[in-house]
Amino acid sequence: MTSSSPTLGKPPTPTSPLPAEPAHSLSPNTASATGPQAPVRTGHCACGRLFYQVSGVPDDPHLCSCERDTRVSGGPAVLWVGFPKDSLIWTKSGEEPKWWYPYPTLRCGFCPDCASQLVSEAEGSDMVMVNGFSLTDQSGIEPVGHSYRERAAPWMHVALASAPILGPGPNPVLD
Numbered sequence: 001m002t003s004s005s006p007t008l009g010k011p012p013t014p015t016s017p018l019p020a021e022p023a024h025s026l027s028p029n030t031a032s033a034t035g036p037q038a039p040v041r042t043g044h045c046a047c048g049r050l051f052y053q054v055s056g057v058p059d060d061p062h063l064c065s066c067e068r069d070t071r072v073s074g075g076p077a078v079l080w081v082g083f084p085k086d087s088l089i090w091t092k093s094g095e096e097p098k099w100w101y102p103y104p105t106l107r108c109g110f111c112p113d114c115a116s117q118l119v120s121e122a123e124g125s126d127m128v129m130v131n132g133f134s135l136t137d138q139s140g141i142e143p144v145g146h147s148y149r150e151r152a153a154p155w156m157h158v159a160l161a162s163a164p165i166l167g168p169g170p171n172p173v174l175d
């Protein structure tokens, strides 16, 4: 499941850091991400103009410290977490964000008033990546990976969630 999700800012890696069946899950609900009981999460921008909801089990929560994300966010990393794209609903009068295309195949949705970056969608992907800090309930989205860690601010130290580590040795999720 996780191998099909996009990692923003870089091509998908051939091998997923997450096992198909984690030894123990970050989320208490490990049911099908798109099943009838898929949990709903809500989120919104900083000023409250845009509200959305997504459903399903959070997929591949990870930090990204690529130049685009750090410039846009003004912080050392953005926390991205995937949900099924068809579960995304803009719930406040149906208003969608303003879309920015950093690449022809990637669009990022942000609030035209407060500039909060809310979602990112890669063309052809069935997942939408949500800015984890825009979610109302931020439980169960502890990052298990850190993209562009080598480009992160040198003073930034992150303790990634340990769920995907199945044995001794270097953390396999670094990339």
Ligand SMILES: [Zn+2]
Binding pocket: 045, 046, 047, 048, 049, 050, 111, 112, 113, 114, 115, 116
């Ligand atoms: Zn706003």
